[in-house]
Amino acid sequence: MYDHYSGALYGIILRIVQSKEYTEEVIQDVFVKIWNSIHQYDDSKGRFYTWMINIARNTAIDYLKSKGFQNELKNQPLPDFVYNTTELSTTNNSSDYIGFNNVLEGLEVDKQELINLAYYQGYTQHEISEKLKIPLGTVKTKMRNALMKLKDLLKDYQ
Numbered sequence: 001m002y003d004h005y006s007g008a009l010y011g012i013i014l015r016i017v018q019s020k021e022y023t024e025e026v027i028q029d030v031f032v033k034i035w036n037s038i039h040q041y042d043d044s045k046g047r048f049y050t051w052m053i054n055i056a057r058n059t060a061i062d063y064l065k066s067k068g069f070q071n072e073l074k075n076q077p078l079p080d081f082v083y084n085t086t087e088l089s090t091t092n093n094s095s096d097y098i099g100f101n102n103v104l105e106g107l108e109v110d111k112q113e114l115i116n117l118a119y120y121q122g123y124t125q126h127e128i129s130e131k132l133k134i135p136l137g138t139v140k141t142k143m144r145n146a147l148m149k150l151k152d153l154l155k156d157y158q
Contacts (some may be wrong), residue, residue: 002031005049009056016060016120026063030056061122106153111146118143 009030014023033055041051104112117123117131125143129136 012056013060026060030059064122103153107149114143114146
């Protein structure tokens, strides 16, 4: 299972965590969670791969929000953290193992931003509303429309 899915899950986690070191920690946690909760997978609700992606995404976001990670960032020397832009950058395509960037490009820019904030940066809809200074209802509507459009775009990849 690891050999088959680790590359795609690694890319998703790296895009969220933005550090190879932390990504390796998170991916280990992800596979342990998958192994321990395999009995909870229900194929009538979706594909196994999608279920694993959700576990990986949620674990990575939980890791970013954890107190241990936050404290580690505070204790990290400033020059190593600030000037190491190549390791922290997600603009390179090496983290896009499944070609998802190409799919996202099919969305309007505002919808891409919503997907990025919610799924890769871990913002809640309320936090997105505050950050973008738009009403919460508008965020919810645009997010729903973005996900429906994304679902249509992904039909070609199945």
